[in-house]
Amino acid sequence: MNDKVTKIRLAYPENMEPNLCEPEKNEIYRYLLGRRGKKPLVAICMNPSAANMEYSDRTINRIIKVSEKLGYDGWIIANLYPERATRASELGAYNDEQQEKNIQKIMEFLKDNGIDKVWGAWGDLNYPVLTKSKEKLLSELKKADIKIYTFATLTKKGEPVHPLNRVVKQDFSRKINFDFY
Template sequence: MNQKPIICIPENDPKIRYILGRKGFNNLLVIALNPSTATAVKHDGTTDNIDKIAAVNGYDGWVLFNLSPQRTQYPHLLDVEPNDTCFAENRNLMEAVVMNEEWGISNIWLAWGNNIIERNYLKEQAYSMLDRLQKYDLKYWHIKNTLKGHPYHPAKQPINRYIGPVATIRLLPLEIKAYFRSLKPLGLDRDFTIRTMKE
């Protein structure tokens, strides 16, 4: 099977990556924590697993965004304060992909893991990104919840240790309303009102 080349935006920036993906006929949008070393020509452990798990679940294409677009192999080295300009661009590009009929996005895999608590702004960004997506007809998935209630990250080590071979991993429906509520900033009353969600 001839696969299309991987898209990376920006293509050769060692500090920032907004988009990584391969467009197919059936595409899955993934939101993880932050980009590491993967590029248009080389997977890292996480994107290798994303590629394989997407395929196992019937997706021949995928596009990866992250809560933070800052590249680092170690989440504890993420900037202490967010770059608001980069975060706004991250949200805008994500929504542009969802709106783009060529991608045909209808399914979202949430995959950021417990390191969402590494920086306060990561949880705020998750809330903002999900809030932005409410108006679209989307379904939400995960592979497992952590003990702290966050959707598992698909890095090699936790997958191998706690979940099992990627060939056996199935995407599971995520209770998005309850999870969205858990991310809600104090004092904000808005709830998740995605129109496809059934009680």
């Protein structure tokens, strides 16, 4: 496994194991992970961590619980940047080729599945590689008229709250739409 990814092995909730992982075997990059459905909850997080087809992590399990609570029949995780690292401080230099592929995979999935709203779930971005990635992805989402929502007010830095944030109360019964492109 990628040295930047700590092996945090959690089981997926019963009957919620992923049936989509793009690419399926790459240890360095991941574009999409999830369980397809007719109506999946799509969350855009910061960058992928330890989860893969075999085991989950805390962020993924939280997103799965939210998808179940809200009545979605699937869950999909995309990320601002595709490099796998448990801590954003461990990300390497920005790779434009990988970011373009990341955006292509995300946009293709959203278009193919008729998804016009996504859950912004990346939290504060303290690293230039993530800020640059966010700008590029949000530009493409805007062009496609795909809206972003969150379940809490934005952070002090103006970012959507990460699913594991325990400081800000997230109300999963109420979507808050925002436009900050």
